[in-house]
Amino acid sequence: MTVFTSITSFWRKWRDALRTGRQIDALLAHADPRAELAARNEWLVEVSHWLHREGPLAREAQQPDQAPKYPPHVRLRYLLQLLDRNPEWKARVALTLQSIVREMDAMALLCDSGMPAHSGFTGALIERLQDSLIPIAPNSRDLSNLFRLMFPSADDAQWVAALPRELLEKLSELFAYRTATPDEPAPAESSEDQHAPRSYSRLSIELLAAMHNLIGQVGSTGLSKAIRTRLSEKRLEALPFYQLPRAMLAIETAADGDVADKTESHARISTTLLQEVNYLRALLDECQRALRDVHAHLNENGVNVDIVFQLERMRTRIVRTERLLEAWLAIRQHGESAQPIASLFADLIAANHASHSVTGLMRSNFSLLARKVVDRSAEDGEHYVAYDRKNYLHMLWAAFGGGLVMVAAVYIKFFIFSLHMHPMVEGFFAGVNYASAFLLMHFLHFTLATKQPAMTAPMLAQKLDGIGTPQGMHDFVQAVVALIRTQAAAIFGNLVAVLPVCLLVQLLAHALFGANLLNPEKARATIHSFSLLGATPLWAAMTGVLLWVSSLLSGWADNWFVLHRLRDVLSYNRRLRFVLGERGAARFANFSRRNVAGVVGNFTLGMMLGLMPAILTAFALPYEVRHVTVAAGSIGTSIGVLGSAAFATHDIWWSLTGTAVMAMLNVAVSFALAFQMALRARPMQRRARREINRALWRYILTNPLQLVFPGRTKVAADTA
Incomplete structure (x- = not known):
């Protein structure tokens, strides 16, 4: 067999x-x-x-x-x-x-493969979407299209x-x-064909023309206003982008001299040509350093996606020019080493595929913007972590104050829904109610527990950069413990204020005026709606997504404000100076700079919590907001209406359990999304998870009370 x-x-x-x-x-x-x-x-x-x-x-x-x-x-x-x-x-x-x-048109392959034809991000995105939908015709004279057909992977x-x-x-x-x-x-045969194979001579001409094309595009983009105004060097003649075209012409002149010189028949690279090539390479290195300066300027003063796109395209063109130069020099040496040419065409194949990837475009151009948004959230996140006892008590008070504000928001929500308006109108007024409550918390320096994770996660990811040292690992462990402790304190402060105060308000209303703020049927339905056995976990997770989105919008607004230099615009506005005076206009500009992120984040969160249920329901996607503070206030009011009868059934216990799960999901989902984005926004090597877990558990087992209550000062906590 x-x-x-x-x-x-x-x-x-x-x-x-x-x-x-x-x-x-x-x-x-x-x-x-x-x-x-x-x-x-x-x-x-x-x-x-x-x-x-x-x-x-x-x-x-x-x-x-x-x-x-x-x-x-x-x-x-x-x-x-x-x-x-x-x-x-x-x-x-x-x-x-x-x-x-x-x-075939070889220029398209050598210069344009991997390079989008449009100068902006939006145009490049549309171009790639079209390429992914429209197949390539075999009669195209574009050599890059032929390469895509020949090398599909x-x-x-x-x-x-x-x-x-x-x-x-x-x-x-x-x-x-x-x-x-x-x-x-x-x-x-031409004069150059007598010394090199015909394919090499033709490829040499194509490479030289392609380098001219790339150098011209790099120089023109580098001298544009968007790039030039963000460079530290302000003199035009000192910029490397200004000197690139003349350096390329000098190389071509030296190459023509080598071909005309019959004594250079064996090694057709003279000393003059090598000097000009080295000078061009030095200029290309200077261009790379200039691009890094622009990136640093954007990171400090606000990110614009179109400018990031232009920088990435310039960097790719500079790298392509260097690869073309290596292949051209190999051909000048009679093709003694064909490996640079093979390596060049391999790069062209890879670049050809990368230039049609929509996800690659999104990832490369939004990484810096994501980094800026995350860094802004990390700065705000430091204010939501209490390392010592003083800040911990302050966080408890701020969370209690935020809970009192949410009491008013809960009762206003009941009033809005009692009017039985159109769902979209009802959602709009509910959003205005939530947004007003969140903005009031912001300006009174109160806090909402569920908003903290989206801000503190980037801060925690930022501290991961230093865990390679003992001090960095210690700081990271301290931040994790303080974050857990502070988050628990914020949730406790919110719930201690919301549920008892809502219950007390209902009892006072019934005792003084003999009226219930909810009818008994509505109270029983409210308790049942928060049961763990229903859709509460799913909707609580979706609410966590909205909390994370609001933090993104907050960071984007801060970046937009800085990018367009609105603080300077407001400080020097003639009308503001006429009304408020010079110092008043400056104070207003500084106030706007400090609060633009908070205002946008709180306003958008409130409007999303109010409008998203109405919008999704209109598309036959049922959704209700499941926010822990709103749920706790609603349960407290319902208990006040029903009295001891509320505890006669199992619904109240399932509802309280669902509220606890709701709190965990609100916090966990928003924290996980923000933490993952923070990790992706900053390049970092893989860390040893075992070392982090070992250090964290060692600290917790040694100082278990630190999870509940901090030391008197941060120094005392570190010593402990």
Whole structure:
């Protein structure tokens, strides 16, 4: 049975290999240099797909002593051997390849692959979305489109970059293959063709033109107002972007002198050319440093996505220019090393795929904006963490004050819903009610427990940068313990104020006026709606998402205010100075700068809590706000209406359990989303989680009371 299985396996492999060999034989025999461009491109695409397709030919041809790393290398070697054994096929294939290269636009591949055509982020996003939906026509003269058809996967760049030297030499010979027939006469040789293969001479010209193109675009973008005004160097003639075009012209002049000098027939790179090349490389390094200065300016003074997009495109063009320069120098040395050329084309394949990735564009351009938003949240998060006893007691008082404000918001919400208005109108007024309560807390320096996690998570992620040192690890553990302790205190302060005070207000209203703020049916329905057995956990998690979104909008507003320099605009506004005076206008500008993030975050959170249920319900997606302070106030009022009858059923206990779960989900979801965004916004290496967990548990087991109550001062807590 084993012998029969081996014979069957061998027969199948031999049959598949024979079929694969017949496929490439048919492809090579049908090469036609006189066919239309679309037909020749389709033929080349089929040959390319045959090369990087897994199959039995690749497995059978590998030898133990010289096994290639990639199967396409085996197939390419087999293809070149077939051409060597069939001179007629080789001539037709060579002429077909040369005709394709001659008629295609190589500038698009060398300069534009990986570079969006639009100068702004929005235009590039639309361009990539269109490319992902519209397939490529094979009759396009854009060589980058042909590369996308030939190499459909970004992994193809790996085996192209790893091509062995002998395969690269055979490929260059194929592209430089010369034949003279009545239909295809041999082209006349130029002065440079006498010293280099024809394919290399043509590629050298294309590379030089591409470098001219890239240098011009880098220089013009670097001298634009958006970039120039953010550079530390203000003199125009001292900017590297201003000197780039002349350096490129000097290289071309020196290269022409080398070609004209017959004494340089062996090594066609003179000392003058090397000096000019090194000068250009130094200028490109200066351009990179200038881009880093602009990034630092944006990080300090506000981020603009379009400017970040232009910086990233400039950086990519500078790197592309350096790679083109390496390949051009390799060609100037008679192609003695073809590896830079193979590496260049591998980079072009990878860049071609990356230039059509929507997620890559979003990630690369929003990373700095996310970093700015996260850093702003981290600065605010420091105010929500109490390291010593004084700040801890202050947090308890601020949370109690926030709970008192929420008492008024709960009763106003009951009044709004008792009017039975249109759901959208009802949601609008509910949003105004919540927003007014949150803004009142902000200006009275009160706190809402569920808002803290979205602010404190970025602060915690920021401290992860220093855990590589003992002091950094100690600070991180201190921050985690203080964060847990402060969050618990804030929730306790809010609930101690909301539930008892709402209950007390209802009891006083009934005792003094004989009236209930809710009818008994509504009170029972309210208690039942917060039960853990219903949709409360899901809606509480969705409310946590809204809490996180409000923190993002808060950071974006702060970045927008700084980016457009609105503090200076308000300080020097003539009308404000006329009304408030010079010092009054400056105080108003500083007040706006300090509170713009808080106002936007609190206002948007309130409006989302009010309007999102009405908006989602209009689209047949039922949703209700499940915020722990609102739920606690509603339960307290309902207990005051029902009295001891509220405890006669199990609904009240399920409702209280649901409220506890609601508090955890509000906090956990918003914290998790903010923490993950903070980690993604800052580049950092993977940390040893075991060391963090070990240090955290060691501290908690040594100082368990620190989770409940801090020391008198931060120094005392550190000592403990």
